[in-house]
Every structure is written in C-alpha cells, then in structure tokens.
Amino acid sequence: MKQPKWLMVSLLLVLALAALAVGACTATPTPTPTTAPKPPAPAAATPAKPAATAPAATTPAKSAATPAASKPAASKEPYKIGGLFAITGPASSLGIPERNTVQLLEEQINQQGGINGTPVKMVIADTESDETKAVLAAKKLIDEDKVLAIVGPSQSGESLAIADTIEKAEIPLVSAAASIKIVDPVKKWIFKTPQSDSLIVQALVDYLKAKGYTKIGWLSVSNAFGDSGKVEFEKAAPGAGLTTVAKESFGANDTDVTAQLTRVKAANPDAIVVWAIPPAAAIVSKNVAQLGIKQPVFQSHGIGNKQFIDLAGTAANGVRFPVGKLLVADSLSGSDAQKKVLQEYAKGYTAKFDANTLSTFGGHAWDGFWIVAKALEKSGPDRAKLRDAIESNTKEFVGITGVFSFSPTEHNGLDKRAVTMVEIKDGKWVNAE
Amino acid sequence: MPADIAFERIYVELYQQVLQYLMTGVTVGSIYAIIALGFVVIYNVTGIINFAQGEFVMLGAMIMVSLYKNQVPMVAAFVIAVLLTTIIGAALERLAIRPAKGASIVTLIIITIGASITIRGLGLITWGPNTSSLPAFSGDAPLVIGTASIVPQTLWVLVTTAILLIALYLFFERTLLGKAMRACAINMSAARLMGISPSVMAMVSFALSASLGAVGGVVMAPTTLATYDMGTMLALKGFVAAIIGGMSSTPGAVAGGLLVGVLESMGAGLISSGYKDAIAFVVLFLVLFVRPNGIFGGRDTSKGGL
Numbered sequence: 001m002k003q004p005k006w007l008m009v010s011l012l013l014v015l016a017l018a019a020l021a022v023g024a025c026t027a028t029p030t031p032t033p034t035t036a037p038k039p040p041a042p043a044a045a046t047p048a049k050p051a052a053t054a055p056a057a058t059t060p061a062k063s064a065a066t067p068a069a070s071k072p073a074a075s076k077e078p079y080k081i082g083g084l085f086a087i088t089g090p091a092s093s094l095g096i097p098e099r100n101t102v103q104l105l106e107e108q109i110n111q112q113g114g115i116n117g118t119p120v121k122m123v124i125a126d127t128e129s130d131e132t133k134a135v136l137a138a139k140k141l142i143d144e145d146k147v148l149a150i151v152g153p154s155q156s157g158e159s160l161a162i163a164d165t166i167e168k169a170e171i172p173l174v175s176a177a178a179s180i181k182i183v184d185p186v187k188k189w190i191f192k193t194p195q196s197d198s199l200i201v202q203a204l205v206d207y208l209k210a211k212g213y214t215k216i217g218w219l220s221v222s223n224a225f226g227d228s229g230k231v232e233f234e235k236a237a238p239g240a241g242l243t244t245v246a247k248e249s250f251g252a253n254d255t256d257v258t259a260q261l262t263r264v265k266a267a268n269p270d271a272i273v274v275w276a277i278p279p280a281a282a283i284v285s286k287n288v289a290q291l292g293i294k295q296p297v298f299q300s301h302g303i304g305n306k307q308f309i310d311l312a313g314t315a316a317n318g319v320r321f322p323v324g325k326l327l328v329a330d331s332l333s334g335s336d337a338q339k340k341v342l343q344e345y346a347k348g349y350t351a352k353f354d355a356n357t358l359s360t361f362g363g364h365a366w367d368g369f370w371i372v373a374k375a376l377e378k379s380g381p382d383r384a385k386l387r388d389a390i391e392s393n394t395k396e397f398v399g400i401t402g403v404f405s406f407s408p409t410e411h412n413g414l415d416k417r418a419v420t421m422v423e424i425k426d427g428k429w430v431n432a433e
Numbered sequence: 434m435p436a437d438i439a440f441e442r443i444y445v446e447l448y449q450q451v452l453q454y455l456m457t458g459v460t461v462g463s464i465y466a467i468i469a470l471g472f473v474v475i476y477n478v479t480g481i482i483n484f485a486q487g488e489f490v491m492l493g494a495m496i497m498v499s500l501y502k503n504q505v506p507m508v509a510a511f512v513i514a515v516l517l518t519t520i521i522g523a524a525l526e527r528l529a530i531r532p533a534k535g536a537s538i539v540t541l542i543i544i545t546i547g548a549s550i551t552i553r554g555l556g557l558i559t560w561g562p563n564t565s566s567l568p569a570f571s572g573d574a575p576l577v578i579g580t581a582s583i584v585p586q587t588l589w590v591l592v593t594t595a596i597l598l599i600a601l602y603l604f605f606e607r608t609l610l611g612k613a614m615r616a617c618a619i620n621m622s623a624a625r626l627m628g629i630s631p632s633v634m635a636m637v638s639f640a641l642s643a644s645l646g647a648v649g650g651v652v653m654a655p656t657t658l659a660t661y662d663m664g665t666m667l668a669l670k671g672f673v674a675a676i677i678g679g680m681s682s683t684p685g686a687v688a689g690g691l692l693v694g695v696l697e698s699m700g701a702g703l704i705s706s707g708y709k710d711a712i713a714f715v716v717l718f719l720v721l722f723v724r725p726n727g728i729f730g731g732r733d734t735s736k737g738g739l
Binding site for chain 1 (some may be wrong): 446449450454457460461517524557562563564565567573575577582583584656657658661662663666698699701702704707709710
C-alpha cells in the first residue's frame, strides 16, 4: 500500500480538504463583515441600576406622546411597524439586541399613550441571518401583516437583497445595516441608521492628522470588512496628508501576525492602523506587544465589544479606535446632545435584558424605531405620506448612533458627531484624548 | 560611499527581519510538527490518515480553557484535558473505525473526515462560536533574542515538542507496548502470530495521537487563542508536514513541520502576506516533485518508520 498511488490519493485529499477549509472559513459564524462591529457590552455604559427608579421615558417619547391623555391608546386599531432582524443564525449577536430594543420601545411608547393616542404594535420577523429568508419575511410583513414601515434588517446583504421588494411594494424601510450601498445611490423608500465605513474612517484620519501621525503602517483582514476599510482609508488619507508606508493583510483565522508586523515595523511608521474584528484583531495586538513595537496602535470599530478586551488581555491597553458613542456614554461631556439619550437607553435596556447584549446594534434599531414613530406622528397611517415625513421631518434628530438629518439626497444623514475616538485603559473604554 | 552604507543598512535590517521570521516560523512549525506526529503514529499502525487529528488539538485546547474558566488549577486542568481527549481518541477508534473493519483504507479515511466534522459540530454546540483565551503559562513579557523577540509561551511550545519527541522515542524503543505497535507497523500478520492484537494496537495509536494533539492544543492556546474550528487549518498544515516528512517517519514529521512553519513565515514576510496559506501547499508540491516519497520517506522501512 505504499507510495505512488498513495501520493495521488493524498494530494487529492489535500485539495479536497483545502476546499472544505476555505468553505468552512467563509461560513464561520462571525457577523458579516459589512455590518462591522460585534456586539459591545459596554462596562462604562452600563449603569446597572434596576428599572424601578426609571419611568422609562426617553426624550422623543415625550414629544410623540403629547396628546395622549385625551384618547386612551388601547381603543384604536394600532399602528403596525415591522421589525425584521437576524434573530437566529450567525448574525444573531446583531439581531437579538435589535429585537430587544424595539420591544422595549414598543412597551415604552404605549405606556406614554402611543402615537397621537394610537398604540403601536411591533410585528417581529426573523431573517435567520439569511438573505433569501429576509426577502420572504419582508413580503410577509408587507402583504399579510400590512405593516406601515419596516425597521431592519440587521445585515447589509439582507438589506440589499430586499431592496427591490421594498421599492416595488412602496413601503418605507429604515435599515440597521452598515453598507453605504444601501443608500448610495439613494433609493426612494430606503433609509439606514448605522454609520457608513467612510464616516468612521474619516474620524480616524482626522484624529491621526490632529495628533501629527503622518506615516501610517496599515494592516487589514482579508475579507469584505477589511477591504472596505482599506478602500475608504486610501480615499481619505491623501487629503489629510497621511502616507501609507506599509500595507499588509492577514487572514480572519490567522493565529500569528508577527511576520506582517515585522514588515510594518521595518517601514518605521508613526502609527499603526489595524482593520479587523476579533479574534484576529486581538492576535494583532498581542503580537504588537510581543514584538515590542512602540508606535501607537489604532484599530477599527470592529473591536467595539468586550470580546476584544477579553482575548487581547493587557495587550488591549492603549489601543484607540473610532466607534459610536454608546461605549463611553457616561464619560461624554454634559454638553453632548446624545449623552442623555444614550444613558437612558442603556439604563432602560439593561433593566430588562442581559447587559452583555447592550450594543450599538440595538442602538441602530432604536434610531430606526423613533425615526418611524416621529414621522408617523406627522403623517398618520399612510405609507407614502409616512415616507415623505421620514425624509422631511427627520432633522437634527438626536439618536443613539448620532444626530440624523435626512433629505431627498441623503438617506443616512449622519455627520462626524456619530463617531468618537475611544481608548482602552486598564481593560475599560474611555474617551481618547 | 553613501550608497554602500545605505546598502549595508538595508542588509542589516533584512537580517534582523529574517531572524524574526525564523523565530516565528520555528514556533508555528513546532505546532505543525506535533500534529504531524499524530498523523504518523496512526498511519504507521493502521494505514489510516486520521483527519480528525486537528479536532484532537481543538478538544485539548477547549477543554483546558473551559476547565480553567471554572477555577480548576492549571496543572490539573492540563492533565484532565489531555486525559479526556485521549479517551475521546480511543472511543473514536472503537465507535467509528472498528465497526467498519474490513472496509478499504479510503473508506476509513472518509470516516475520519466525518468524525472531524461531527466533533467540530459538537464543539460548536458545547462552547459556542466565540473565541476564548487562556493566560500564558509564564507571563507575557517578551524575550528578546538578538533582534527577534518571542513570548515565553514559545519556549513552552518548543520544549513541549522536544519532550514529546523524546517520550515517543522512548515509548517505541523501550516499552513493550511501543514495541508491539512497531511490530504491527512492520508486519501486521506476523505481529498477530506473535500474539499481538492489531485491533488493540489501533486503539492505542488513536489514543496516543489524541493525547499528542491535546498537549499541542493546550500549549498553543495562550498564543493562538482557542475556538471550536481551530482544528481544520492546523490539521491541513500538519498533514502537509507529515507528507513532506514521508508520512511514516517521526523525525520526518518534525522536520516537515518546521520546514512548513519557517517557509510560511519567510514567505509572508519576504514575499507577500497574502500567499501565506498557499506556501505550505506549494512546498508540498515541490517536495513531491523532487522526492516523491517525502524527505525522510522510503529509506528505513525495517522499523516501520517509528
């Protein structure tokens, strides 16, 4: 049973297994890269007070509920809003906090008397993290449940998959997924709440420039998330006078990045920028510590969760990254318009649900819910009028992700205020100075 | 003159980088070597290539991590993790391979692929999709060797590989059980005539491979982190290392592992990091073109390679 025949069989097996491994890698249950960070469970933003103290009134709730007292909410046919989220499957770390959030808000708004006295009913549907099922679930929400608008889906792929259905059915959709392609070019009926990669990268580039770091060593993970970061960085860097002196990549499942870091180190950059999500992002920081690299390390919003700190350990300290403000809500300055909203959301959420699932993803659903609810208050139950109200009525709306201003040409409507620089100090998130 | 100096500086910098690549390569390579050893042990005794070898590594690492998280002391957790994995290895042979006795070798190999997928799936159900970490055995402060730096855990990996090699050597040369396994490897019918049970030896070889994999998994976990699907790529690289080494030779497996590790790291550093995973397979093809029996293969078959 020895050699030549064997070797042929072995070679074939290697090839077959390599194919298997590649397949397995792409199917690993990390949330899709385009949707960026995994769920943060902010320590800083977790006031673990029980709910009893909070009458759970968020700022917009008050305005939405003004005429409530005159009409008892329960007596009317409720306004139905669809919630389409990846509640099960690989992206469930996105979908679960989103579902939790809209259920929390449904309860809160109805306690306040609903919208103009009409109660709100959330109809929740699960995409199972699957694009095809997202389309089917969206059709069901539109045709059977006859919802007025849809909040979600969680992932970029799902949002793009249902775009046609939404445009044909002429129903407003406020997506909770990140990709710029969802709203660029602008589609009449589709909006989105998360920051686009370009906004996040711009915030980082501005920060690097302000700190006087001009020679950048770049490392990114070789998947859609890393590539998108790289493309945006290459677009934004020249404008700020930054030059990329080294450009390296690594695999999402790599367990050693010292070779790439040695190359970056040899190029002698002022700062190192890493675009990846854990575990690879944590491996990079561990290897940076191992090689004794002194340059400051910047990472992406992809590390905005407790997992990164757990995996990288002490190597996480000193890492700075651009991310939404929820992680550092408590340490924002009092003049920050979002501070109160963020703190109230964190408080309300952690009182009802597992604090470890509090995340920016839930925040994206929070924004979507209130954008729809506030527009409903203006438009009444009519899909077309509701769409117009979402577009024209959402001005300087203070949400969890940022401050939104929609217009006919802008369906994401965030600006720099939606991103802040966070530093990891002693295993905690703090505002980066 | 300035051109000369500039050239010299580049030369020195390159040398410094190469030293780091070498260190990285040896570390990663010794992990591949441990896995390759597991392949070789089972292959020699049974003729089966066990593609669940990577899962043994995963089991060792994940059991260690979950025990450690539940406050079990390091040393106890280490022993339990290795023992449990060894039992699972033996059980795999009993429950999956033995019932298919008489089937062709290729069928048995496919069974191990199935076992690998099953164990990975059970790992996902048991531990979830998240990656876990394990603290380094003796701190994280990097050690500087010349111009390269390594973490202390690297020394643990290197020393463990060396100890495993010596222990395997002693086992096969000095113990009755080891000698019986070698007898099976050399000539199964003759061994059976001498009163050695090949089926017991097959089970022992699976148990031995599982414990090798588990030890490897535990010592690597602090640097590479542990997750339910860590075994797939490791098994592939270990398999390549084993083939390069001739598939039936223990020193060959170690040499193959180190070669793959070093070339991978050099390639990622000096050529392009994008080709890192491809390098192992390119090396495999080149070696097989030049020496179809592997580097150490086909020389000394009298000892069954062990």
